[in-house]
Amino acid sequence: MKRQDRAAFAMVELMVAIAIIAILIGLLLTGAQRMREAAMRTQCINNLRQIGQAYLQFVDKSGDARSFKGDSTWINNLKPFLQNRGEIFFCPSVDSRSYAMIDDVPKAFIRVKQGNSTSFLIPFAKDSLRMRVSSRFPPTVPGSYVVEIEDWTDTDWNDLVMLIEPSADGSTFTITARFKESGNSFDLLGPDQATVVSNFHPGNSAVGTVPGNTAITNYAATSQAAFLASGDADKILCVEYSKVIANVFSNAPPDYWPSTAAPRHRGILNLLYRNGSVQSFTADDIDPRVSSSYRRFWLPTEPGPF
Secondary structure, eight states: HHHHHHHHHHHHHHHHHHHHHHHHHHHHHHHHHHHHHHHHHHHHHHHHHHHHHHHHHHHHHHGGGGGSSSSHHHHHHGGGGGOGGGGGGGGGTSSSSSOOOEEEEEOEEEEEEETTTEEEEEEOOOOSSSSSEEEEOOOOSSEEEEEEEOOOOOOOOOOOEEEEEOTSSSSEEEEEEEOOOSSSSEEEOOHHHHSEEESOOOOOTOOEEEEEEOOOEEEEEETTTGGOOGGGSEEEEEEEEESSHHHHHHOOOOOOOHHOOOOTTEEEEEEEEESSSSEEEETTTTTTSSSSHIIIIISSOOOOOO
C-alpha cells in the first residue's frame, strides 16, 4: 500500500514538474519573441532616421526643398545619400510579400522563335496580351514575382514561366526560367534587344540578368513632401505604409487610411518628420480623416495642389 502511494505521489510530482517546465518554456519563447519584435522596431526607427538624414542632405545639396517631390522618384533621389543601400527602405518586421515597388518591370524582352525563320518579341509586362503575373510559384525575395507568357492563341499560359527577382539595390533583375511547355524556343533580350541568354529555358540556360531601376519599400513619402517648408519641421515626411506615396490630402483623398496605414509593431507605426526626427504612434493618433490630426501632422503651412 505504501509502495502504491509512493508511485502515485511520484506521478503527481512528475506531472507538476512537466507543467512547470512547459510554463517556463512558454515564458522564454514569449520573451524571445518580444525581444525580436523590439529589435525589429528599433531597426525600423533607425531606417527612418537614416532616410531623414538623407533627405536633409538632399535638400541641402539641391538648395530647394521643393526639389524633393512627393512622387515615385523619392527613393532613387535619396539612395545616393545612403550608399545605395536599398535595405534601408524596407522595415524588417514584414515579409517579402508586404512591400510596394516602383518600376518593377524589367526593361527586357523575350524573343519567340517559331521554326528557323519566324520570330517576334514580347516585352516584359505584368498584364499584357502576351505576358501576365502568375501565382504558380511564391515570392522568394522582397519584390520578386512570377510571370507567364502566351506565345500562341490557345491561352493556356504555360508556354514559359519565369521568376523575376530584383537585386537589393534595384540595379538589376535576375530572370529565371522555371517552366516551359512550348514547342517554340525563346531568347532573353536586354533593353537594347541584344541577346542576354540564347535558347532560354529551364536547365543549364535558365538564368539571365538584365539592368533595372526599381525601388522596393514599405515606407511612403507624403504626396505633399515638396511643399514642406522649414516651418513644417514637425509635419510627416515618411510613414510606415502599404504604398509608395501617402496621398491622404483633400476632402476626398485617394488613399483610405485604415487600409493603407501599416502599424507593424503591435499596433504602433513609426513616422519620420520633416526635421529628421522619428516618433511612434498608433494609426488612430495620426488619422488624417480627423481634422485636428490632419492639420497637426499632415497639412503643410502652404500646401500645393491636391
